[in-house]
Amino acid sequence: MEAYEIVKLARDKKRPTAKAYTKELLTNIVELHGDRAFGDDKAVVGGIGELNGMPVTFIAVEKGGDLKERVYRSFGSPKPEGYRKALRLMKQAEKFKRPILCIVDTAGAYCGEDAEERGQGQAIAQNLYEMMDLKVPSISIIIGEGGSGGALGLSVSSKVYVLENAVYSVISPEACAGILWRDAKKADEAAESLCMTSEYMMKFHVADGVFKEDFSDFKGMCAEIKETLYNDFVQMKKEAPEEIIERRYEKFRNIGVFAEKKASSEKGDID
Amino acid sequence: MLSLTELLKKSKNTIENGGRQFARDEKVKCPACGKEEYRNTIKENNMVCPFCEHHYKISARTRIRQVFDKDSFHELFDNIESADPLEFKGYKRRIEKARISSGEKEGVVCGTASLNKVKCAVFVMEPGFMMGSMGSALGEKVCRLFEYACENHLPVIGFTASGGARMQEGILSLMQMAKVSGAVKKHSNAGGLYICVLTNPTTGGVTASFAMLGDIIIAEPNAVVGFAGRRVIESTMKKSLPDDFQKSEFVLEHGFIDKIVDRRELSMTLGRILNLHREVI
Structure with missing residues (x-):
């Protein structure tokens, strides 16, 4: 399949959104709100639930179903308070030694005047910084779009999984084509060049695994995901906090991937 | 025999090392106020316009010379250079062009230098190298610098100037944000001091990672500091934004930086901050 076709699949409005996954993967969910500083971002849904009986903290970027909900959820583009809410819940998880599950599906962080005023850059930076240092195991799954810093702000986890037709990129193919070739219509070419599909996520060691997609048997598909997540968490929970941090x-x-101009210490090669 | 590109790179650095002196002093027009002044006069004023205080864009090495003790800079990790992992159309040529125009091998210069005899680990982003965009090599260099500073118990002073992530390296450039933030965290956990100076422009992935992670964050006056690009926001929101939007003064007002410091007072201010930390570094 062409890369841009996969991009379209990843963005497909009929694709299950985060809440479908939380519903299948978790039981006994208690949703928790707010960043305790400014507000409650509707694009980021978080709380506590049980994964096969194991209490976990979950954070999910929700794009919304119908148009009304999509507007309510800012089309799944978190604002600074969304990242801060996520971080608050992650620190809470750390305190109570709960593993963290992030379900990521966003075209990117919210782009607007208010988001800049409230420090969008700072909020994402703080998440990268703190997530890297969490003493509990964390897993992020990119279920559709992994849009740049907005997705990364919830994806600095012990393990990162992507769905078969999910994409993860530093920039949207449209914007990339617009900047480089001054022609947003060359998005298909840009999508190819950006190497943003699951295959490349494995090649560049960005993802630890790819989940097969079968939306006709969503229950069955989620059961497999659930098993993997559960086993991972059980495994990682055995590790000491320092080990968890170091491994991440x-x-x-x-x-x-870079060039190091000394024959003796070649590093960073992909193969 | 030196190739033409090698020769061009070499000559540029020779000028830099010798301290840029213009044989024929000529007047330049300030891009901000339009007034003309001799180049050497502006240079003596730390590349600040004497009339309107516009801060000219300066190279990484000029910055190092302005801020740190004379001849104290020792370069590190200059053997790390960009590759072309995605085989992205036109990327190799762009890198080569950037090398010639900036005289640098990569978008950041790293090393150690002293300020009032206090040894620091230093990184300075080079705005002339593909707008200081962050790819794997740049991320690796900054990462190694923080690790070096951690091992050697050095404070880090960093100067950011960046258009954001380097899209020609796709997802790998995005990952550098996480990687460097992790290294900053390690340095911080070990008690290290990190002072970050934001210069024009500091945007995108660099803002959303190590630029915003300093213990103390300083910005030069009137520098653009933000995450999303101004034009992108304008077209998304379908309105025009005020002139001061995403300028240092705006960012200070909203509480995201500690201080705005004029370039001519930067060395003194950094020295004072270092001195105030003398018991812990």
Whole structure:
């Protein structure tokens, strides 16, 4: 399949949104609201629930179903208070030694005057910084769009999974084509060049695994995801907090491809 | 034999190392106020317009010379350079062009330098190198610098100037944000001091990572500091934004930076902050 076709699939309005996953994966959900500073971002849904009987904190970016809900959820683009709400819940999870599950589906962080005034950049930066240092295991799943810093702000986790037709990118193909070639219509070409599909996420070690998609049997598909998540959490919960932090740091530390001009210490190659 | 590109790069750096002196002093027009002044006069004024205090864009090495003790800079990790992992159309050529025009191998210069004899780990982003955009090599260099500072118990002083992530490296450039933020956290957990100076422009992925993570964050006057691009916001919101939007003064007003410091007082201010931390560094 062409990369841009996959982008379209990832954005498809008929695709299940985050709440469908939380409903299938978790039981006994208690939703929690607010960042305790400014407000409650509707694009970020969070709380506590049970995954196979294991209490976990969940954070999900919700795009919304019908148009009315999509507007209410800012089309799944979190504002600074959304990232701060997420961080508050993650720190709470750390205190009570609960694993963290992030379900990510966003075109990007909210783009607007108010978001800038309230420090969108600072909010995302703070999440990267603190998530890297969480003493409890964390898993992020990108279920549709992984749009740039807006997605990364909830994806610095011990493990990162992507759905088969999810995309994860530094910039949207439309914006990329607009900037580089001054032609947003070349988005298909940009999508190809940006290497944003699940296949590349594995190649560049950004993702730890890919979940197969089968929306005709959503229950069955989620059951498999659930099993993987549960086993991962059980495994990781055995590790000491320092180990959890170190492993997460190493995972991200090793991502990148560059040239090192010394024959003796070649590093960062992909193959 | 040196290739033409090598020669161009070399000559640029020779000028830089010798301290930029213009053989033929000529007048330049300030892009902000339009008044003309001799280049050397502006240079003596730390590349600040004597009439309107416009802060000219300066190279990383000029910055180092302005701020740190004479000849104290020792470069590190300059063997790390960008590759082309995505084989992105036109990327290699862009890098080569950036190398020639900036005289630098990558968008950041790292090393150690002293300020009032206090040794620091230093990174300075080079606005002339693809707008200081962050790719794998840049992320790796800054990351290694923080790790070096951590091992050697050094404070970090960083200067940011960036258009954001380098899209030609796709997802890998995005991941550098996480990677560097992690290294900053480690340095911080070890008690290290990190002072970040935001210069024009500091935007996108750099703002959303290490630019906003300093213990103390300073900005130069009138610098653009923000996450989303101004034009993108304007077209999304379908309205025009005020002139001061995303300027340092705006960011200060909203509580996201500690201080705005004129370039001519920067070295003194940084020195004072370092001195106030003398018992812990």
